[in-house]
Amino acid sequence: MNFSADLAVAYPELILGVGALVLLVWGAFAPKMSMVIGAAAVLVLIGAAVAAATQPFGNAFSGGLVFDAGAAFAKVAIYVASAVCVPLGQRWFARRGVHNFEFPILILIAALGMGMMASSGDLISLYVGVELQSLALYVLAAMHRDDAKASEAGLKYFVLGALSSGLLLYGASLIYGFAGSVVYSQIALAVHGGAHVGVLFGLVFLICGLAFKVSAAPFHMWTPDVYEGAPTPVVAFFASAPKLAAMVLFARALGQGFAGAAVQWQQILVALGLISVAVGAFAGLAQTNLKRLWAYSSIANVGYALLGLASGTAEGVQSMLVFMVLYMIDVTGFLACLAALSRKGRAMETIDDMAGLIKEQPGIALAMTAFSLSALGLPPFSGFWAKVYVFKAAIHAGLGVAAVTGLVGSVVAAFYYLRLIKVMWFDAGAGATDKPPAEARVIAVALALFTFPVVMAALHWLDPLAATAARAFGLA
Numbered sequence: 465m466n467f468s469a470d471l472a473v474a475y476p477e478l479i480l481g482v483g484a485l486v487l488l489v490w491g492a493f494a495p496k497m498s499m500v501i502g503a504a505a506v507l508v509l510i511g512a513a514v515a516a517a518t519q520p521f522g523n524a525f526s527g528g529l530v531f532d533a534g535a536a537f538a539k540v541a542i543y544v545a546s547a548v549c550v551p552l553g554q555r556w557f558a559r560r561g562v563h564n565f566e567f568p569i570l571i572l573i574a575a576l577g578m579g580m581m582a583s584s585g586d587l588i589s590l591y592v593g594v595e596l597q598s599l600a601l602y603v604l605a606a607m608h609r610d611d612a613k614a615s616e617a618g619l620k621y622f623v624l625g626a627l628s629s630g631l632l633l634y635g636a637s638l639i640y641g642f643a644g645s646v647v648y649s650q651i652a653l654a655v656h657g658g659a660h661v662g663v664l665f666g667l668v669f670l671i672c673g674l675a676f677k678v679s680a681a682p683f684h685m686w687t688p689d690v691y692e693g694a695p696t697p698v699v700a701f702f703a704s705a706p707k708l709a710a711m712v713l714f715a716r717a718l719g720q721g722f723a724g725a726a727v728q729w730q731q732i733l734v735a736l737g738l739i740s741v742a743v744g745a746f747a748g749l750a751q752t753n754l755k756r757l758w759a760y761s762s763i764a765n766v767g768y769a770l771l772g773l774a775s776g777t778a779e780g781v782q783s784m785l786v787f788m789v790l791y792m793i794d795v796t797g798f799l800a801c802l803a804a805l806s807r808k809g810r811a812m813e814t815i816d817d818m819a820g821l822i823k824e825q826p827g828i829a830l831a832m833t834a835f836s837l838s839a840l841g842l843p844p845f846s847g848f849w850a851k852v853y854v855f856k857a858a859i860h861a862g863l864g865v866a867a868v869t870g871l872v873g874s875v876v877a878a879f880y881y882l883r884l885i886k887v888m889w890f891d892a893g894a895g896a897t898d899k900p901p902a903e904a905r906v907i908a909v910a911l912a913l914f915t916f917p918v919v920m921a922a923l924h925w926l927d928p929l930a931a932t933a934a935r936a937f938g939l940a
Contacts, residue, residue: 469748473524473531476539477579480905483508484572491565498565502554505568509575513543516579523585527647530585530716532697537785537933538582538712545792546575546707552905553697556803557608559901567607571701578709582779584716587636589644594632594677594713597706598625604701607696615691624686628676630715635669638662647720652938667722671732674717677710677826680736680770681743684763688751691759696811699755700799703762711769711788715781718773719937726939727777733774734866740767741873748880752814757880758795761839764877765791771870772854775861781934783853786926790838790850790919797911798835801828802906807897815884820893828900829888831912836881838915841874845917 471478487508514538521532550568557564577597584590584625602625640646642662643654657661672683678689691699704846718729727785744764751757769791772783805812805828812818822829838847851874858867914922 469522470524470529472519473522474529474583475519476516476543477576477583477793479512479515480572481580482924483511484569484576487565487569487572491838493922495565497561498563498567499558500553502550502568503567505572506550509543509547509550512575512579513540513547513855516540516543519906524763527585528582528589528747529580531583532936534712534716534933535583537929538708541789541792542578542582542705542709543575545708545796545804546571546578546701548907549697549701549704549725552700552800552803552907553695555901555903556695556697557634560608562608562610564607567604570600570604570607574604574701577606581709581713582716584884585648585720586714587597587639590713590717591629591632591636591920593815594673594710595629597709598629598677601625601702601706604698605690607698608695609930611693611695613693614695615693616876617690620693621686621690622896624676628673628683630673631669632673633677635666635671635673638666638669640666642666647860648717651721653753655722656724659722660730664725664728667725667729668732669712670717671729671736673712674710675736676705678766678770679759679763681740681763684740684743687763688756691755691762692753695811696755696799699758700796700803703758703795703799707762707766708788708792711766711773711784714770715784715934715937715939717775719781719939723938730774730776730924733770734863736828737767737774738866738869738873740764740770741870742767743754745873745876748877751880754813754815754818755799755882757815758798759879761880763852764873765795767873768851768854768870769900771863771866772857774866775857775863776939777857777861778931778934778939780857780861781937781939782927782930783857784928786853786923787850789930790846792836793911793914794838794847796907798832800840800908800911801835801905802834804828804900804908805897806815809897809898812897815887818884818888819891821888821897823893824897825900827905827909831908832888834912834915836885840881843912844916844920846915849919849923 543846580593602622605621608614643651744760748760769784773778838845840853855867
């Protein structure tokens with residue numbers, strides 16, 4: 465394959481890379497046009513999503529970059545989720561007198577890294593994609609420079625992220641040393657029939673590094689503090705697209721590179737999944753800050769997705785993809801509600817702040833109720849169908865005990881969602897709220913409608929698309 469053909473496979477990445485560079489130069493010369501730059505960034509992301517949905521499949525750069533049905537599915541979801549977060553974040557910063565043209569550009573760079581993660585064909589592109597995404601996220605966490613908590617969140621994320629990068633590199637070096645290649649297809653030949661002890665050690669380090677990126681317990685220590693300190697729209701971005709990108713990277717690396725060692729890595733994923741569900745469910749009970757609460761909720765939900773992936777089958781990967789897409793909608797919508805709410809100019813971020821919200825902001829309160837009911841898995845909301853997919857795949861793979869344990873964790877976590885609903889609907893009001901901004905209200909209501917009833921129709925096309933994408937990851 466020649467260089468021009470390689471570039472054609474990387475068309476979505478080229479759109480994002482060139483778009484980010486052009487907007488960066490534009491912003492440097494016209495920093496006051498941040499809103500226009502943000503609108504242009506949304507168009508770039510939409511263009512990349514269209515390219516990912518329409519371009520032919522293929523491999524590039526000696527197998528380092530792979531574009532197949534799995535990559536196409538993930539990229540479209542990632543780019544659309546990123547596009548939603550751009551106006552949400554820009555308006556949030558503008559209301560606080562902060563006009564950063566860098567914000568949408570960092571979203572583009574992070575999306576570029578996530579696209580590489582979804583298309584990685586070897587350990588080098590895996591690491592480059594992870595680091596490109598992570599470096600942008602570190603800056604986004606500390607974007608609100610006048611807020612001490614945001615600066616603290618960015619620093620904590622950076623320091624702990626460096627640790628996870630070290631784990632990734634060490635694992636990759638061990639795998640290369642014992643398997644003799646960094647390309648997934650060559651690694652698969654080396655571990656056919658089971659992983660050598662050296663490769664297995666490398667795989668454990670690799671999984672630990674990726675577990676940090678998805679905030680799976682016990683590698684979740686950064687998540688509550690970073691979520692609490694980072695700006696709310698940035699948290700909405702953290703909790704959505706990067707999670708999907710890392711889970712797709714999990715599926716591709718394990719399915720295409722280590723399918724022969726499935727029995728070995730399944731045990732690790734089951735343990736990570738169940739620990740994440742337990743930590744997310746029980747630690748969330750003690751939270752009063754809603755961003756910290758949803759941090760623990762995200763830890764638990766990553767645990768459910770890992771249980772689907774631990775099935776080691778195409779059905780398990782399909783369940784993970786459906787789960788992550790539906791989860792992204794829930795968490796983005798809920799945090800859009802938080803971004804829209806304030807009282808006398810002060811952000812409303814605690815459970816007590818939501819007292820009597822149904823009387824002050826009935827539309828936002830109804831949307832938050834829908835997202836909470838969906839997150840706890842109440843039928844017929846989207847979160848219920850997401851968990852049905854995951855538990856069904858786990859049971860079919862012989863992981864019935866793990867599925868039942870996950871279900872118990874879901875019942876425990878229901879308490880903190882129901883507590884929030886009770887406070888919004890039945891407690892006395894805490895005072896008049898400020899008028900919610902239009903863009904956050906529109907995003908919240910639109911995503912709430914998706915959780916029900918739109919999801920009932922959406923599953924008819926999401927299910928076959930996820931099934932097609934899952935078959936591309938190399939698991940039977």
